[in-house]
Amino acid sequence: MAKRRIKKVAVIGSGIMGSGIACHFANIGVDVLLLDIVPRELTAKEEAKGLTLQDKVVRNRMVNDSLTAALKSKPSPIYNQAFAKRISTGNLEDDIAKVKDVDWIIEVVVERLDIKKQVFENLEKHRTPGTLITSNTSGIPINFMSEGRSEDFQKHFCGTHFFNPARYLKLFEIIPGPKTDQSVLDFLNNYGEQYLGKTSVVAKDTPAFIGNRIGIFSIMSLFHTVKDMGMTVEEVDKLTGPVIGRPKSATFRTVDVVGLDTLVHVANGIAENCPNDERKSLFELPGFISTMMENKWLGSKTGQGFYKKSVNEAGKKEILTLDLDTMEYRSNKKAKFATLELTKNIDSVYDRFKVLVGGKDKAGEFYRKSFAHLFAYVQNRIPEITDELYKIDDAMKAGFGWEHGPFQIWDAVGVEKGIELMKAEGLEVATWVTDMIAAGSETFYSVKNGATYVYSASAKAHVKKPGQDSFIILDNIRKQTEVFSNTGVSVQDLGDGILNVEFRSKMNSIGGDVLAGVNKAIDLAEKDFDGLVVGNQGTNFSVGANIGMIFMFAVEQEYDELNAAVKYFQDTCMRLRYSAIPTVVAPHGMTLGGGCEMTLHADRVVAAAESYIGLVEFGVGVIPGGGGSKEMALRASDKFDKGDVQLNVLQEHFLTIGMAKVSTSAHEAYDLNILKHGKDLVVVNRDRQIATAKAVARQMADMGYTQPVKRNDVLVLGKQALGMFLVGTDSMQASNYISEHDKKIANKLAYVMAGGDLSEPTRVSEQYLLDLEREAFLSLATERKSLERIQHMLQKGKPLRN
Numbered sequence: 129m130a131k132r133r134i135k136k137v138a139v140i141g142s143g144i145m146g147s148g149i150a151c152h153f154a155n156i157g158v159d160v161l162l163l164d165i166v167p168r169e170l171t172a173k174e175e176a177k178g179l180t181l182q183d184k185v186v187r188n189r190m191v192n193d194s195l196t197a198a199l200k201s202k203p204s205p206i207y208n209q210a211f212a213k214r215i216s217t218g219n220l221e222d223d224i225a226k227v228k229d230v231d232w233i234i235e236v237v238v239e240r241l242d243i244k245k246q247v248f249e250n251l252e253k254h255r256t257p258g259t260l261i262t263s264n265t266s267g268i269p270i271n272f273m274s275e276g277r278s279e280d281f282q283k284h285f286c287g288t289h290f291f292n293p294a295r296y297l298k299l300f301e302i303i304p305g306p307k308t309d310q311s312v313l314d315f316l317n318n319y320g321e322q323y324l325g326k327t328s329v330v331a332k333d334t335p336a337f338i339g340n341r342i343g344i345f346s347i348m349s350l351f352h353t354v355k356d357m358g359m360t361v362e363e364v365d366k367l368t369g370p371v372i373g374r375p376k377s378a379t380f381r382t383v384d385v386v387g388l389d390t391l392v393h394v395a396n397g398i399a400e401n402c403p404n405d406e407r408k409s410l411f412e413l414p415g416f417i418s419t420m421m422e423n424k425w426l427g428s429k430t431g432q433g434f435y436k437k438s439v440n441e442a443g444k445k446e447i448l449t450l451d452l453d454t455m456e457y458r459s460n461k462k463a464k465f466a467t468l469e470l471t472k473n474i475d476s477v478y479d480r481f482k483v484l485v486g487g488k489d490k491a492g493e494f495y496r497k498s499f500a501h502l503f504a505y506v507q508n509r510i511p512e513i514t515d516e517l518y519k520i521d522d523a524m525k526a527g528f529g530w531e532h533g534p535f536q537i538w539d540a541v542g543v544e545k546g547i548e549l550m551k552a553e554g555l556e557v558a559t560w561v562t563d564m565i566a567a568g569s570e571t572f573y574s575v576k577n578g579a580t581y582v583y584s585a586s587a588k589a590h591v592k593k594p595g596q597d598s599f600i601i602l603d604n605i606r607k608q609t610e611v612f613s614n615t616g617v618s619v620q621d622l623g624d625g626i627l628n629v630e631f632r633s634k635m636n637s638i639g640g641d642v643l644a645g646v647n648k649a650i651d652l653a654e655k656d657f658d659g660l661v662v663g664n665q666g667t668n669f670s671v672g673a674n675i676g677m678i679f680m681f682a683v684e685q686e687y688d689e690l691n692a693a694v695k696y697f698q699d700t701c702m703r704l705r706y707s708a709i710p711t712v713v714a715p716h717g718m719t720l721g722g723g724c725e726m727t728l729h730a731d732r733v734v735a736a737a738e739s740y741i742g743l744v745e746f747g748v749g750v751i752p753g754g755g756g757s758k759e760m761a762l763r764a765s766d767k768f769d770k771g772d773v774q775l776n777v778l779q780e781h782f783l784t785i786g787m788a789k790v791s792t793s794a795h796e797a798y799d800l801n802i803l804k805h806g807k808d809l810v811v812v813n814r815d816r817q818i819a820t821a822k823a824v825a826r827q828m829a830d831m832g833y834t835q836p837v838k839r840n841d842v843l844v845l846g847k848q849a850l851g852m853f854l855v856g857t858d859s860m861q862a863s864n865y866i867s868e869h870d871k872k873i874a875n876k877l878a879y880v881m882a883g884g885d886l887s888e889p890t891r892v893s894e895q896y897l898l899d900l901e902r903e904a905f906l907s908l909a910t911e912r913k914s915l916e917r918i919q920h921m922l923q924k925g926k927p928l929r930n
Contacts, residue, residue: 152869164219196590244263286312287301287333334402338519500549625659661711729755744762751901
């Protein structure tokens with residue numbers, strides 16, 4: 129059987145979801161044909177132009193308008209606007225025959241079975257046999273859709289449910305139809321993981337599948353709990369946000385963003401189609417939800433939901449909150465609980481759960497009640513919606529942004545404790561759970577030899593979780609493979625001669641302990657190993673340098689210590705570049721300031737697609753001091769030789785720092801010359817990132833890596849460039865675009881990137897530029913205005929970012 133490859137896809141339906149899916153396939157380099165219906169009426173603009181319904185611009189209006197709106201939306205559905213060229217548009221009358229040339233057809237039309245079946249009937253007339261064809265339905269039973277279609281159609285048909293927005297939410301549910309070929313399911317499962325960067329979950333064909341069945345239950349359960357316990361909207365959002373590893377939008381803000389009508393539509397579908405669900409009553413709408421629906425208080429789309437933006441009598445903007453008792457909007461009330469105070473020094477979300485359910489206040493009662501109902505519900509969905517509990521956890525993490533799935537939370541609380549909570553609420557324990565305990569298994573998950581094992585109710589034993597052989601999970605291997613650690617890092621032996629240095633500081637900020645750990649890792653690698661990866665699996669790679677340390681040295685006027693600290697940072701970055709072994713940095717998420725500087729100095733970079741990289745030091749009144757300013761001057765110099773106008777190239781690199789530009793994806797980082805084409809890689813699936821970085825380091829070593837020679841050939845332009853920059857900053861300040869202090873920072877950066885006030889263009893060494901950079905950094909860091917900015921950011925608890 130020939131290997132299936134996806135070179136071109138057709139997306140049928142260009143709404144928010146369809147355009148988002150089209151953009152994500154364009155993100156990964158696939159050609160996309162995006163089709164939608166033909167308009168039946170002219171707009172006023174079209175009539176004024178004398179157009180008719182036969183003109184192509186009119187016939188393709190729906191699809192083009194939808195795609196244009198998607199590309200303008202924020203956050204952007206596309207890694208780089210240039211990738212939109214991979215999407216061609218058309219309509220379902222003139223262009224439907226083109227689907228014969230695609231490898232996968234994805235239907236994303238309105239959620240009505242009759243319309244979907246009509247679309248499939250038309251598609252089958254033109255579809256090439258063997259072509260994959262899937263529906264992005266969020267709840268219509270898959271078995272109904274392929275009725276009446278050919279044998280080949282049914283073999284290659286199933287549901288593929290992307291979550292919105294398709295670029296950012298990782299859940300990819302695959303729902304087989306009655307006759308779907310197993311090879312199709314296997315292909316889609318792997319394609320979702322490896323190419324689309326998703327968490328693929330094969331679900332049973334049950335209402336709302338896995339993610340929405342559990343997610344909507346969780347929200348509806350909270351709706352009822354909030355009334356039973358007399359809680360406010362603010363209290364629930366405080367308790368169901370980051371403190372338990374959920375998004376900042378928590379519960380009610382999330383509903384406002386998604387739209388209350390969307391939530392109600394899915395909840396009603398579950399209530400109607402799950403007659404045997406033991407918690408069916410929870411899917412019935414509480415009174416306050418019905419009132420909101422009647423009033424069209426649907427959230428962001430209607431300007432008000434659980435929250436409402438307003439302007440008070442003083443003309444100041446404020447966000448009002450809906451009082452669920454009076455159904456009137458009021459000023460925000462700050463929520464505070466003693467139980468949450470107990471978790472302030474517990475960085476690990478997993479370790480907080482035991483403390484939270486033990487709380488003696490209303491928060492503790494809330495957690496005990498809500499977790500009890502969640503545990504009871506998910507245990508009873510096995511084997512109804514899936515045979516394997518890990519799929520429920522994977523779906524909630526990937527589709528709803530939970531850091532831990534329900535069964536992982538149950539493990540964190542303790543399985544026996546979870547049962548105790550359920551019994552206190554009068555909820556029964558599933559037989560398979562009691563069987564698990566009776567057999568001596570005390571947890572749903574376990575780790576053996578670096579691999580995750582999970583309890584299988586059908587096998588009545590812990591089995592190795594499938595699909596992890598291509599991943600390296602640092603939490604699983606840290607204890608067994610650690611060769612060094614301090615308060616800031618852990619260094620692990622990844623095997624095959626490659627070490628990994630993992631940041632373990634708060635928010636992965638870079639201080640003295642992290643720098644010491646990186647240097648120690650390089651020492652170890654040079655002595656006994658073949659390569660080094662700098663990678664972690666935290667929320668963000670690094671938010672930057674420890675600005676608290678800078679502030680302390682500056683306030684205490686300990687200039688020698690500050691100079692030494694900055695030089696240590698520079699020297700560490702330079703060691704990454706000039707060590708005897710290949711170094712690979714693996715950035716993801718926020719990679720700001722010092723994190724970006726380390727990335728700039730690696731031999732190779734393996735970046736996650738969702739990497740937001742930038743030199744943002746201007747935000748705290750300094751310039752990049754760990755080699756970033758030097759590196760931008762060096763990278764500009766390397767472009768001079770390609771025939772570009774030198775001053776223009778240098779100005780572009782200057783503005784990357786001066787405007788604190790941060791890429792909105794790793795692909796945009798190429799445009800900023802932070803990543804280099806032909807050298808640095810981008811991976812879509814973050815779970816594969818460390819393994820890929822290890823493979824790159826191993827390959828470099830196998831190809832005969834040689835320690836680079838330090839450069840002394842960086843071309844700087846001296847007074848010619850410095851004059852241009854100074855005139856520009858004078859003009860900006862005179863026009864009130866920047867402050868006097870901003871001008872001072874910009875002029876210091878200009879001096880460094882010009883190479884000082886040399887009388888003519890000159891070749892200089894990297895160390896020459898590093899010395900200029902450090903001198904400029906120190907002079908700015910001790911400025912009163914800069915210290916005020918740093919102090920303000922520290923008081924706000926903000927990282928070093930723009």
